Amino acid sequence: MHCVSSKHSVMMVSFCQGALLLSLAAAMAVYADMKVDCGPDFVTLMWRESRPQADTSLLRLGNCFPTSFSAGEAYFYVDLTDCNFRRLVTGDALVYSNDLTYVASADSYNLAFTHPVVCAYDRPKDWYATIYDPVFKTYSLGDLQFNIGLMNDDFSGPAESTRFPLGSIIPIMASVVQETHQPLLLLLEECVAATTPELYPESTMYPIISNKGCLLESVSSRSKFEPRQKSSEIRLSLQTFTFAMGEEVFIHCKLLAWDPNGLDSTKKACHFVKGHGWELLDNLAQSNLCDCCESKCKSRRQRSVASEKHGMVQKAVIGPFTITDVTS
Numbered sequence: 375m376h377c378v379s380s381k382h383s384v385m386m387v388s389f390c391q392g393a394l395l396l397s398l399a400a401a402m403a404v405y406a407d408m409k410v411d412c413g414p415d416f417v418t419l420m421w422r423e424s425r426p427q428a429d430t431s432l433l434r435l436g437n438c439f440p441t442s443f444s445a446g447e448a449y450f451y452v453d454l455t456d457c458n459f460r461r462l463v464t465g466d467a468l469v470y471s472n473d474l475t476y477v478a479s480a481d482s483y484n485l486a487f488t489h490p491v492v493c494a495y496d497r498p499k500d501w502y503a504t505i506y507d508p509v510f511k512t513y514s515l516g517d518l519q520f521n522i523g524l525m526n527d528d529f530s531g532p533a534e535s536t537r538f539p540l541g542s543i544i545p546i547m548a549s550v551v552q553e554t555h556q557p558l559l560l561l562l563e564e565c566v567a568a569t570t571p572e573l574y575p576e577s578t579m580y581p582i583i584s585n586k587g588c589l590l591e592s593v594s595s596r597s598k599f600e601p602r603q604k605s606s607e608i609r610l611s612l613q614t615f616t617f618a619m620g621e622e623v624f625i626h627c628k629l630l631a632w633d634p635n636g637l638d639s640t641k642k643a644c645h646f647v648k649g650h651g652w653e654l655l656d657n658l659a660q661s662n663l664c665d666c667c668e669s670k671c672k673s674r675r676q677r678s679v680a681s682e683k684h685g686m687v688q689k690a691v692i693g694p695f696t697i698t699d700v701t702s
Contacts, residue, residue: 407420407421407422407424408420408421408422408474408489410491412493412495415453415454415455416451416452416453416454417435417450417451417452417454417470417472417491417493418449418450418451418452419435419449419450419474419491420447420448420449420450421433421447421448421449421450421474422446422447423446423447423448424446428476430443430444430445430446430447430448431443431448432476432477432478432657433448433474433475433476433477434474434475434476434477434557434605434634435450435452435457435472435473435474435491436452436456436457436458436459436472436473436557437457437458437552437557437558437604437605437606437607438450438452438456438457438458438603438604438605439602439603439604439605454470454493456604457472457604458472458552458557458604458606459471459472460472466496466497467494467495467496467497468494468495468496468497469492469493469494469495470492470493470494470495471490471491471492471493472490472491472492473488473489473490473491473557474488474489474490474491475487475488475489475557477634477635478635486635518550518551518552518558518631518686518688519550519551520548520549520550520551520629520631520688520690521548521549521550521551522546522547522548522549522627522629522690522692523546523547523548523692524536524544524545524546524692524693524695525545525546525547525609526545527543527545529545529547529600529609533545533695536693536694536695536696537695537696537698538614538695538696538697538698539614539697539698539699539700540614540615540616540619540697540698540699540700541613541614541700542613542614543596543611543612543613543614544611544612544613544614544695545609545610545611545612546609546610546611546612546625546692547607547608547609547610548560548562548607548608548610548627548629548690549604549606549607549608550606550607550629550631551606552606552631557605557606557634558605558606558631558632558633558634559605559606559631559632559633559634559637559656560605560606560607560608560629560630560631560632561587561608561629561630561631561632561641561642561643562583562587562608562610562627562628562629562630562643563583563586563587563627563628563629563630563687564583564584564586564627564628565581565582565583565625565626565627565628566579566580566581566582566584566625566626567579567580567582567615567617567618567623567624567625567626568580568623568624568625568626569618569621569622569623569624570624571624571691571693571694573626578618580615580617580618582597582612582625583627585666585667585670585671586639586640586641586642586671587640587641587642587643587644587671588644588652588664588667588671589610589643589644589645589646591612591613591615592645592646592647593646595613595615596611596613597610597611597612597613597645598610598611598645598647599611599643599645599655601655602655602656605634606631608643608655614697615697616697617697618697619697619698619699620696620697620698620699621696622693622694622695622696623693623694623695623696623697624691624692624693624694625691625692625693626689626690626691627689627690627691627692628687628688628689628690629687629688629689629690630686630687631686631688634656637654637656637657637660637663638663638673639663639664639665639666639671639672639673640671640672640673641673642654642655642656642663642664642671643655643656644661644663644664644667646667651664652664652665652667652668
């Protein structure tokens with residue numbers, strides 16, 4: 375059941391399944407229809423776009439990508455505990471708020487916009503705040519919390535083993551928890567394998583990601599970045615390689631939480647696709663940002679104090695795990 379249908383709206387208010395849905399239009403005119411359902415613990419949102427050349431894949435609900443999209447529509451089916459929903463308890467009300475945003479590329483004729491969405495519920499008498507129990511190794515930086523770890527084959531939970539046969543895939547996932555920030559894009563700026571939990575000048579290292587986000591291993595293997603489920607999460611399928619066979623291996627990474635609108639040749643996630651060349655994970659149309667992966671990636675923008683405020687860098691370590699020889 376769709377509870378709200380609006381076109382060129384300034385304000386929309388509707389009751390749905392005992393919830394109050396409130397959505398305020400952006401300051402600019404938004405040429406679209408939006409239909410939203412507030413479920414007991416989920417939200418569905420359908421956005422029908424009428425602007426010419428608008429790319430509905432660039433719509434975001436909080437930090438979540440569309441569940442599905444077509445040339446003129448984007449559909450979201452998300453949990454209230456996901457997508458960076460903000461929760462506020464006021465008296466007898468439990469309020470969840472988020473933003474529907476359009477992330478326009480620099481050369482787009484369609485301007486970026488933000489469309490707030492709020493669902494308010496009667497506060498359950500037995501409601502209490504859940505305790506966050508991270509699955510991954512956790513690193514805090516300011517009010518950001520970075521997580522990284524080895525995953526199972528479908529990224530639905532932690533790895534069941536830390537032994538990986540040569541040639542198999544190591545699923546790796548990193549994320550950033552954003553409590554007060556606007557949605558951020560998580561990138562892997564650099565990753566190297568080593569046999570020590572800390573890097574030393576004499577450490578033997580094997581480069582995996584370098585040159586500001588270029589997945590070097592994808593050139594000669596099946597390694598690749600997986601399609602994003604959220605902007606604040608990045609998934610890497612890394613094919614095991616001949617390095618420190620039978621020994622403990624650690625992967626040292628630099629995680630970068632960055633402004634989704636601030637991608638350039640030094641803020642990116644690129645992998646090599648056979649038959650196509652280097653491709654940008656987050657927007658194929660901007661894959662030219664990956665052209666420097668064969669040389670030296672430098673930003674065209676002049677570095678400034680203001681630009682540094684767009685993101686934060688955190689060092690993290692995965693492991694230990696072991697790469698085993700299938701012939702032994």
